[in-house]
Amino acid sequence: MATREQYIDKLEKQLREWNQQIDTLQEKAxxxxxxxxxxxxxxxxxxxxxxxxxxxxxxxxxxxxxxxxEKIKEDAEVLWKDVKEGFSEVRSILKG
Structure with a gap:
């Protein structure tokens, strides 16, 4: 189980990556x-x-x-999953 600090680091890294992915997908579109x-x-x-x-x-x-x-983390995990699925959907539209 990730500590609070590890989770913060992981989430910050993922948010930076998603920012880059959004820019890339906008360019491809x-x-x-x-x-x-x-x-x-x-x-x-x-x-x-x-x-x-x-x-x-x-x-x-x-x-x-x-x-x-722990409570906020649960909410964040739901959002995290939604965002990941959203990126998958956009990629499939581009491949479509």
Missing amino acids: QGESEEIKTKISDRLEELKARRSELNEKLDRIKDSGEETF
């Missing part, structure tokens, strides 16, 4: 049809919102104690 661009744009906006929520959870984790950390 430029060469696609308008329909695909719209689908991808809408989905990326959702991902950005989820990423922002996750960033807020990260800030709360940083300010929390161990007991509160």
Whole structure:
């Protein structure tokens, strides 16, 4: 089980990676049809919102104690999963 500090490091690293992936996917979408661009744009906006929520959870984790950390971590894990699935969906649209 990851400690609070390990979890913070892991989440910060993942958020940085997702920022880069969003930029890359936006660039790839430029060469696609308008329909695909719209689908991808809408989905990326959702991902950005989820990423922002996750960033807020990260800030709360940083300010929390161990007991509160576990509760916030559970919420963050749900968001994490949603974001990962969203990226998979965007990649499949691009491959489509």
